[in-house]
Amino acid sequence: MKRKRIYLVIAILVLIISITAVSFALWNSQFTQSSANVINTGCLELKLTNDSNAISLSNQYPISDTAGKKFVGYTFTVSNTCTIAAAYNISLDFKTGSSYFTTSQIKAYVSGDQTVEPKLLNSFNSSSVLSSGYNSSRLILSDEILPVASSENTTKSSKTYTLRVWIDENVTTSDGTNKTFDGKLTISAVSAKNNILAQRVLKDNVVHTETPVFAKGEPIASLGYQNTGSGLYQTNDDDGKSYYFRGNESSIQNNVTFAGRKWKIVRINGDNTIRMILVDTIGTSAFNAHTDANNEKYVGYTYDNASACTKENPCISNYNSQSLTFSNNKVLTNSTVKVFLEKWYVTNLKGFNDKISLGTFCNDTAVTNEDSTYYYYGYNSRTSNDNYSPSLLCNDTYLNYGGNYKLKIGMLSADEMIFAGMGKNYETSASNYLLNKEFVSLTPLYSYKSTANAPFSGNMEISRFYGVHASGIEASSTSANIRPVINLKSDVQITGGDGTSSNPYVVK
Numbered sequence: 001m002k003r004k005r006i007y008l009v010i011a012i013l014v015l016i017i018s019i020t021a022v023s024f025a026l027w028n029s030q031f032t033q034s035s036a037n038v039i040n041t042g043c044l045e046l047k048l049t050n051d052s053n054a055i056s057l058s059n060q061y062p063i064s065d066t067a068g069k070k071f072v073g074y075t076f077t078v079s080n081t082c083t084i085a086a087a088y089n090i091s092l093d094f095k096t097g098s099s100y101f102t103t104s105q106i107k108a109y110v111s112g113d114q115t116v117e118p119k120l121l122n123s124f125n126s127s128s129v130l131s132s133g134y135n136s137s138r139l140i141l142s143d144e145i146l147p148v149a150s151s152e153n154t155t156k157s158s159k160t161y162t163l164r165v166w167i168d169e170n171v172t173t174s175d176g177t178n179k180t181f182d183g184k185l186t187i188s189a190v191s192a193k194n195n196i197l198a199q200r201v202l203k204d205n206v207v208h209t210e211t212p213v214f215a216k217g218e219p220i221a222s223l224g225y226q227n228t229g230s231g232l233y234q235t236n237d238d239d240g241k242s243y244y245f246r247g248n249e250s251s252i253q254n255n256v257t258f259a260g261r262k263w264k265i266v267r268i269n270g271d272n273t274i275r276m277i278l279v280d281t282i283g284t285s286a287f288n289a290h291t292d293a294n295n296e297k298y299v300g301y302t303y304d305n306a307s308a309c310t311k312e313n314p315c316i317s318n319y320n321s322q323s324l325t326f327s328n329n330k331v332l333t334n335s336t337v338k339v340f341l342e343k344w345y346v347t348n349l350k351g352f353n354d355k356i357s358l359g360t361f362c363n364d365t366a367v368t369n370e371d372s373t374y375y376y377y378g379y380n381s382r383t384s385n386d387n388y389s390p391s392l393l394c395n396d397t398y399l400n401y402g403g404n405y406k407l408k409i410g411m412l413s414a415d416e417m418i419f420a421g422m423g424k425n426y427e428t429s430a431s432n433y434l435l436n437k438e439f440v441s442l443t444p445l446y447s448y449k450s451t452a453n454a455p456f457s458g459n460m461e462i463s464r465f466y467g468v469h470a471s472g473i474e475a476s477s478t479s480a481n482i483r484p485v486i487n488l489k490s491d492v493q494i495t496g497g498d499g500t501s502s503n504p505y506v507v508k
Contacts, residue, residue: 068166079158080146091127094183112161214388217423218247237392240270249433253499272490284479299444300401301363306331309403359487361410362394365402414443440480
């Protein structure tokens with residue numbers, strides 16, 4: 001019997017209400033928008049960019065996520081024209097009933113400054129925003145933040161997204177034929193709340209849009225070099241646009257009191273979670289303590305992994321109040337330092353687990369070069385000369401050690417240290433916010449083909465950063481100071497403070 005086709009068509013309409021909304025519908029016909037729509041609402045400006053890449057879909061069958069992610073998509077930009085930080089939710093309102101696709105049949109995918117991997121609509125949280133004529137709504141993105149426009153930023157602070165929707169590959173012809181999807185994409189804008197930590201950080205600090213000179217420390221300790229600038233800067237990470245602190249601790253407002261301890265905010269991650277490093281060290285640990293050090297796998301945060309830890313399939317550790325559990329059933333061996341950190345977490349932070357997010361941690365073991373003596377990892381290629389290009393985008397690795405992790409606790413990468421102002425070719429002043437303690441990173445520079453070396457070993461530049469001896473930190477025996485790093489959830493609130501060292505933000 002000839003198979004019937006399911007027709008997927010996106011029609012773009014414009015609705016102006018107290019919030020900004022965009023409509024699209026799934027019909028047995030085709031519609032292509034030929035011009036962009038610009039709608040202003042309060043301090044937010046919504047630009048719908050569809051001239052060259054409008055959604056134009058017809059004669060569509062149910063498809064896989066891989067195919068769906070290749071659709072041109074529907075691109076829109078939200079810009080902040082206010083003098084205060086702004087926050088907003090993006091929800092999808094739609095109709096339900098016997099003639100409509102169900103929430104278990106349609107997938108949505110968002111890319112751009114924030115990424116939401118393909119999910120069925122019933123996997124998204126319900127939204128309280130509901131347009132007239134629609135009886136169901138799901139939050140596609142929540143608590144998105146647009147920072148304060150700075151004096152040096154002549155363009156509006158903005159975020160751009162692309163929405164793609166498709167019929168899930170598991171929908172049968174009999175289930176999907178002559179069904180309709182009718183919905184509205186709704187952007188609900190509100191002023192930034194004073195008690196949301198991520199929003200307060202963006203409100204209290206000017207966002208610098210220029211790129212610092214990463215080859216030089218900030219602030220520079222000697223030689224009369226001009227400082228490259230202290231403050232809050234922006235770059236991209238694997239989750240979107242990230243805002244990171246750099247330089248002189250007296251010039252930035254990144255101090256936090258949480259769980260009875262003092263922390264420094266390193267950055268707001270692309271998913272709006274807040275990465276913090278403990279001010280104090282929690283003791284010393286070898287990266288990997290093994291008598292057999294003649295194996296490069298010991299630069300891995302885990303090793304003997306059953307498969308590579310990648311961005312698409314990260315190794316995930318989760319935590320509860322009783323024990324540590326590895327939640328995605330991967331077979332691997334934990335490093336000495338990973339066990340050390342996670343035991344500390346259970347002892348000291350288990351009562352605050354609901355405020356701590358699973359965050360991305362990068363143990364970049366992707367081999368980018370090698371010679372007869374060494375394997376060189378990604379960090380080496382990014383900082384091999386004065387044209388530094390540190391990155392918060394984690395290299396994927398094919399190796400069975402190291403890679404990309406989703407964790408409740410970890411350590412900084414060497415790239416994060418460079419972003420923070422830890423100069424490599426020029427010394428950094430002790431007033432840099434990270435430079436109050438010596439500690440090790442999560443990043444290997446290289447390993448000998450005959451002897452494995454833990455992160456920052458051999459002729460390591462770490463000796464300039466923290467006064468560690470040139471012999472470095474060896475995987476086989478040497479211990480180093482450890483400073484834990486955690487990520488607070490994006491909706492964590494504060495009870496007071498302004499982020500200065502004398503009046504830190506106090507997490508509620």
